[in-house]
Amino acid sequence: MDAQALKDSWRLVARSGDQVPLFFYSALFLANPETRDLFQVSMASQRDRLVGALGHIVSNVDRVEELVPFLQQLGRDHRKFAVVTEHYPAVGRALLATLEHFLGERWTPALAHDWAQAYGLVAQVMADAAADAAKTSPPWWDAEIISHEQRALGIAVIRARPNYKYPYRPGQSASVSYALRPRVWRYYSFANAPRQDNTIDLHVRMVDGGVLSSALVMGARRGDVLRVGAPVGERLAISADITGDLLLIAGGTGLAPLKALVEQVMYEGPTRRVDLVVGARTSREFYDLEALSKMAAEHPWLTVVPAVSHDRFYRGTRGNAVDVALQAWRGQHVFVCGSEEMAQSTVGRLLDAGVPHEQIHFDEFTSDKGGES
Ligand SMILES: Cc1cc2nc3c(=O)[nH]c(=O)nc-3n(C[C@H](O)[C@H](O)[C@H](O)COP(=O)(O)OP(=O)(O)OC[C@H]3O[C@@H](n4cnc5c(N)ncnc54)[C@H](O)[C@@H]3O)c2cc1C
Ligand code: HEM
Numbered sequence: 001m002d003a004q005a006l007k008d009s010w011r012l013v014a015r016s017g018d019q020v021p022l023f024f025y026s027a028l029f030l031a032n033p034e035t036r037d038l039f040q041v042s043m044a045s046q047r048d049r050l051v052g053a054l055g056h057i058v059s060n061v062d063r064v065e066e067l068v069p070f071l072q073q074l075g076r077d078h079r080k081f082a083v084v085t086e087h088y089p090a091v092g093r094a095l096l097a098t099l100e101h102f103l104g105e106r107w108t109p110a111l112a113h114d115w116a117q118a119y120g121l122v123a124q125v126m127a128d129a130a131a132d133a134a135k136t137s138p139p140w141w142d143a144e145i146i147s148h149e150q151r152a153l154g155i156a157v158i159r160a161r162p163n164y165k166y167p168y169r170p171g172q173s174a175s176v177s178y179a180l181r182p183r184v185w186r187y188y189s190f191a192n193a194p195r196q197d198n199t200i201d202l203h204v205r206m207v208d209g210g211v212l213s214s215a216l217v218m219g220a221r222r223g224d225v226l227r228v229g230a231p232v233g234e235r236l237a238i239s240a241d242i243t244g245d246l247l248l249i250a251g252g253t254g255l256a257p258l259k260a261l262v263e264q265v266m267y268e269g270p271t272r273r274v275d276l277v278v279g280a281r282t283s284r285e286f287y288d289l290e291a292l293s294k295m296a297a298e299h300p301w302l303t304v305v306p307a308v309s310h311d312r313f314y315r316g317t318r319g320n321a322v323d324v325a326l327q328a329w330r331g332q333h334v335f336v337c338g339s340e341e342m343a344q345s346t347v348g349r350l351l352d353a354g355v356p357h358e359q360i361h362f363d364e365f366t367s368d369k370g371g372e373s
Contacts, residue, residue, distance in 0.1 A: 001114045003062035009111060010059040013102040014052070021051040023101055028094035035090060038081050040183045054095060061118035068125055073232045075126030077175065079139035080185065080229040085131065088123040095119060133230065140177075141166055141228045143200065148222055151287035154206035155253065156217040157191075160226055161199045168194060170260035171236030171335075171363075175229040176202070180215045185229065189337070189363075191256035193263035200228070203256040203288070235363045238264060242333050245273040249325045249346055251338025252280065254365065255288060258337055262295065262302060270301040275328045279321025279338070281310040303328075322346040326353050336362035 013020055029036045060067065096115055100107045143160035150156050168174070170193045175185040191201040206217040220226075236257050238246070246265070248258040255278055265274055280286055286306055296304040307324040308314040317324055321342075325334070326349070334355055336346045343364035350360050 001061065001117055005111055006059040006061065006114055006118055009103055010055045013099060014055065016102050020098060020102065024051045024094050024098040027097045028090060031093065032090040035087060058118050058122050061121055064121055071122060071125040072129035075129035076133040076230045077232055078126065079130050085127045088127050092119045092123060138164060143226045143228050145220060145222050145224045145226065148220055152284055154217055155287045156204050158202045158204060159199055162228060166198055166200065168231035169237060170264040171257045172231040172233045174231050177227040178212065178215055178220060180219050181212050184212050186212045189257040191259045193260050193267055203253040205253040233363060236335055236337065236361055245332040247325055247329055247332040247334045248274065248276040249321050249336045250278045251321060251342035254338030257363065258335060261335060266299060270299065273301050275303045277305045277307055277321045277325040279307050279309060283308050283311060283314055322349045329355065333359045333361065340364045340366050
């Protein structure tokens, strides 16, 4: 397979922007009308969630071995969209038709063969993982909201109880959907380590014009039911080889998975020190300080430092979370979570300050998940 030809041809096709998903979905829905029901009613804001990721992932088939865990998670997770094995060839045909349309005479038999092979390989990994998962877990969990607290500046802390045992690891996320916005799925991170009572906490920040976050923050109520997909994400795991102290840097609701890591250390029995720096522009954005301060007061191995970057009059620690954190860096592994911008700039600063690459673990709240590949 000529992997470079796949990448080059996808780059060419992607230049046609929104025309690409428009063509892809027309081809898919025309040939397989039953697939229309899997997608949102309004596709306008949505068009590129699948197609961009599809082209990007398939054209990276030369890294397929490295991508296997991600593709398996994606395949397991696709069951929540009601995707079944029979849909894979349909999507493959629509993808090939799209490529043929946009590549014109550059669409040679050899290239067509390579794309078909690459798609087949990726689809097989996803479909096999989905079939395996179907033996042991539901396509999604229904989780009843048992408490919903609106906290600072459009941030809600939601506690929900899935209807079956929900297995996940601290640091992971899952995509969530809510009846007010049918078939809209977005990722949220678990803010707690798994509990005996199976409850999960989510920290949701309302994004301007955001379809799901606004419904979850403003519309959701106690008693409502969320759909929760399979847990995903490996980036923020405290793996067995991470033995020493930890330095955690949170931006906004990026606190959620890091709080789950603090709880993991707490449940495992504290064998390490944890320094958590929670960054915000102004102190009004701190939405969980009460709980964090309580944890720090109860556990001497834990230090929590709230850091404010944009308020000259703030009486506590001022500065960017990363600058404050670097003052506490003594060679620990560093975990970072926040918006894409926060995570990227924080990682850049850490590297500049000499923190070794392999000691930096980060996740970012992007608006799509295809980027994980
Ligand atoms: C692995 C992962 C874990 C996540 N965990 C959390 C979490 O624990 N808590 C949380 O609040 N969010 C989290 N997010 C972000 C979340 O998935 C949504 O992207 C966010 O809630 C916006 O969704 P929406 O439907 O309201 O906005 P959309 O309707 O998708 O987007 C509306 C507009 O806002 C922009 N936008 C989308 N997301 C963001 C963002 N995060 N910041 C700024 N602008 C944005 C879009 O580009 C678009 O212009 C996570 C994302 C990922 C990938
Ligand atoms: C190689 C095969 C495939 C790959 C690599 C792939 C990849 C992806 C990715 C990365 C996303 C975004 C993930 C998310 O936001 O949760 C996505 C979304 C989606 N995929 Fe797939 N996918 C594949 C096959 C399929 C098939 C066969 C179907 C069935 C028709 C399908 C239906 C969907 C739907 C409904 C969405 C949600 C789109 C939305 O939010 O509007 N996918 N896919």
